[in-house]
Amino acid sequence: xxxxxxxxxxxxxxxxxxLLIYEEMIHKREYFATVHDVIREDGTxxxxxxxxxxxxxxxxxxxxxxxxxxxxxxxxxxENVLAYASELVVWWTxxxxxxxxxxxxxxxxxxxxxxxxxxxxxVWKVRRGALYLRALVENARPGSxxxxxxxxxxxxxxxxxxxxxxxMPRPDDTNLANLREWENGFxxxxxxxxxxxxxxxxxxxxxxxLWTALVGQSQFPVNYLVPARQTxxxxxxxx
Numbered sequence: 631x632x633x634x635x636x637x638x639x640x641x642x643x644x645x646x647x648x649l650l651i652y653e654e655m656i657h658k659r660e661y662f663a664t665v666h667d668v669i670r671e672d673g674t675x676x677x678x679x680x681x682x683x684x685x686x687x688x689x690x691x692x693x694x695x696x697x698x699x700x701x702x703x704x705x706x707x708x709e710n711v712l713a714y715a716s717e718l719v720v721w722w723t724x725x726x727x728x729x730x731x732x733x734x735x736x737x738x739x740x741x742x743x744x745x746x747x748x749x750x751x752x753v754w755k756v757r758r759g760a761l762y763l764r765a766l767v768e769n770a771r772p773g774s775x776x777x778x779x780x781x782x783x784x785x786x787x788x789x790x791x792x793x794x795x796x797x798m799p800r801p802d803d804t805n806l807a808n809l810r811e812w813e814n815g816f817x818x819x820x821x822x823x824x825x826x827x828x829x830x831x832x833x834x835x836x837x838x839x840l841w842t843a844l845v846g847q848s849q850f851p852v853n854y855l856v857p858a859r860q861t862x863x864x865x866x867x868x869x
Contacts, residue, residue, distance in 0.1 A: 648680055665690060708806060712753070712772070713866045720755045720866050721809055724769050725850055730841055733822035738838045747841060748850040753778060755791070755865060756804045756812060762791040763816070764865055767852045774863040779855035780830060782840060784821035788828030788856065790868070796822065829856050 645668050654660040664683030670676070705714075713720040730747050732739040751766035763786050765779040766772055785794045798819035801808040824830070824837070833840035833854045840854055860868075 645678060649686065650680075650683065662686070705806065708809075710771070710809075711806065712862065714806065717758045717804055718756070718866075719804055719806065719809070720753065722751060722753045722766065722772060723813060725749060725751050727848070728817045731818065731820045733820040738842065742838070742841045742845055745845045747844040748847050750779075750782070750850040750852055750855060752781060753862065753865065754809070754812060757869070759804060761793040761795060761800070761812060761816070762865070763793055764791050764858055764860070765852075765855050767855060772862050774861065774866075776862045778858040778860050778862060778865055779852075780828065780858050782831045782837070782855060784823055784830075784837065785819070785825050786830075787826035788830060788858075789826055791858070791865070792825075794823075794825045795819075832856055 648666045648668060650664050650666065652662050652664070663686035665686050666683045667681040668678045669681045670678040707714060708721070710723065711719065711721045726749050727746050728749055729744050730742050732743045751769050753764040753766060753772065755762040755764075763781040763783070765781045766776070767779060768776075772778075780788045781791060785796065786792075787794070793816065796819065799811075799815040801811045801815075830837050831840045831854045833843070835843065844850065858865075
């Protein structure tokens, strides 16, 4: 097969190699790939044939990626964005007032459900379509060595900060244009259960005691935030 395309000047592209991807059929979680030269007989009408294969190497992938790479388009980052890369965006938000919603009408939750409460400054991370959340003590853009706090919410795992999204409304992809959609989706969803191991708050009344006390207040008491034993830098690069 010959392909001619015009990119500033006319160039001819000839089929030279092929990749074959093999998938483990039971669990479908393991793959390997082989690279094959394409063999053709000059002066004949025979279809090209695949030559013997060799395992795909990172060196070949690097060469291929360099050849496929398109010039990166420069973007102006919003002031609240802390890190941005392919399939990753990290940003922070200042303290806010927002209603809390719960999935059932248990008596302690009914006192808070739908009521306006203060929330701390937060650090949000979306990596490969998954949402992670941490809290901040200070209402200021954090530096790379800033000590993060556990986000004091159900459905949010204390150790890694990953959010159990459930039926939370969320964007389909990760980009700078939909950060507010991630925030709104989190706050309008209904908190249903603790997630993972670890404390969400040092408040003597626990999680529900904290949020019951916050109804109608104007400022989140950051002294009740639990240290996450993680810096912003560690949060950004962690999975």
